[in-house]
């Protein structure tokens with residue numbers, strides 16, 4: 001994601017430099033890059049059983065009650081049971097990861113484990129750190145396709161059960177983890193058989209981030225319209241991002257992506273791929289980031305007839321995040337299937353725009369800097385929609401999706417669409433987590449008109465910083481990027 005907006009328009013904040021070829025975007029004169037993650041295809045909740053009480057058992061079911069007929073001492077009248085009320089929610093929203101052999105650190109598909117983890121679970125769902133869907137989803141800040149966020153009712157159901165006697169209810173075996181459809185017409189790739197190692201460092205306490213070139217040169221151009229990731233080893237595959245790179249694009253040192261990837265790959269001849277943290281590898285220039293996947297997401301198809309442009313010869317690099325927090329997994333390996341669908345034409349072509357005007361200050365005389373030792377440091381940047389429209393002749397743009405991105409000091413990020421008389425929240429991530437980067441597509445795409453301005457605010461916690469934090473692509477630097485999938 002290191003390609004960013006460089007435009008003379010923002011002379012005050014951005015070094016005046018001609019933008020890359022990006023301004024040749026298919027239909028907007030604008031540009032872009034990134035995007036991806038489909039949040040698409042997250043399994044639809046079937047309504048679970050929130051609010052329903054199928055069994056009505058009380059605390060006596062837990063087995064550790066004596067013979068009090070279940071009257072509970074807190075005076076609570078909740079008769080929520082695990083199997084009747086809570087398990088349906090867990091199977092829908094948690095068990096893809098939280099089961100034996102899944103990436104989640106414990107199971108939630110049985111009563112005993114659910115009781116053990118009850119308090120932690122209540123906290124996680126109340127603070128909405130789990131399931132990992134970071135965008136605010138109460139309708140106040142965007143309405144997203146296939147949101148994985150729990151509804152308020154579901155959170156209440158879990159809370160009521162945790163706060164009551166945690167009754168078991170009648171055990172059942174009819175609950176299943178939602179299965180996602182398959183992606184028709186995809187090309188199949190596979191990552192090399194790889195044995196990750198704990199690399200250490202601030203972002204990789206138990207992890208390794210590794211990049212692999214899976215497509216050295218597309219035979220033809222078109223649009224990327226969908227993808228699916230089929231983990232080889234569910235227990236260690238945390239996250240996959242996919243980048244499109246033009247082989248001839250050069251970085252600031254004049255080195256082409258082709259040469260840069262070869263050099264990165266050559267640095268560790270005994271292991272496949274190369275380390276990567278930001279983007280497709282240090283000093284690479286990606287064109288877009290149309291793939292962002294987390295476990296349980298299922299096949300992703302870009303909504304609203306959209307797709308991200310690719311050119312003949314483009315390379316595809318995937319960044320795989322392996323997690324080895326469970327020592328039992330050390331020494332195990334993975335070989336993951338990456339399925340990508342390319343189509344010649346789409347109904348609504350889009351471009352991916354990866355603006356980060358915080359990062360752009362690197363090219364100014366005095367780059368932005370975040371003071372260290374602060375619990376909250378905000379940075380805001382703006383882009384007028386008129387600027388994006390340029391001389392395209394269009395009078396509005398359509399925002400189909402967003403991909404917020406910061407590093408480890410980031411704690412909140414939001415996008416607002418500002419008019420002279422109103423400000424609308426387009427996406428808000430109240431508890432940013434670098435480990436769960438997702439792309440969010442709108443149920444109803446947002447129309448951006450020439451008189452509006454896009455305003456992005458990032459908030460950082462620099463209490464643990466070892467010095468002032470500057471913009472940049474490294475683990476100790478920060479970004480304030482709001483990827484956007486834009487169409488005409």
Ligand code: HEC
Nearest residue numbers: 093094097103104105120121124129130131132294295296
């Ligand atoms: C996409 C996979 C995935 C899904 C879905 C998921 N989890 Fe997790 N969960 C994880 C992973 C991985 C961790 C370890 C910490 C991390 O990586 O964020 C975790 C950690 C947790 C923790 C430990 C505390 C914390 O917040 O880190 C709790 C509690 C938890 N999950 C509960 C849930 C519940 C309840 C659901 C469903 C409502 C759920 N999770 C859905 C993957 C998932």
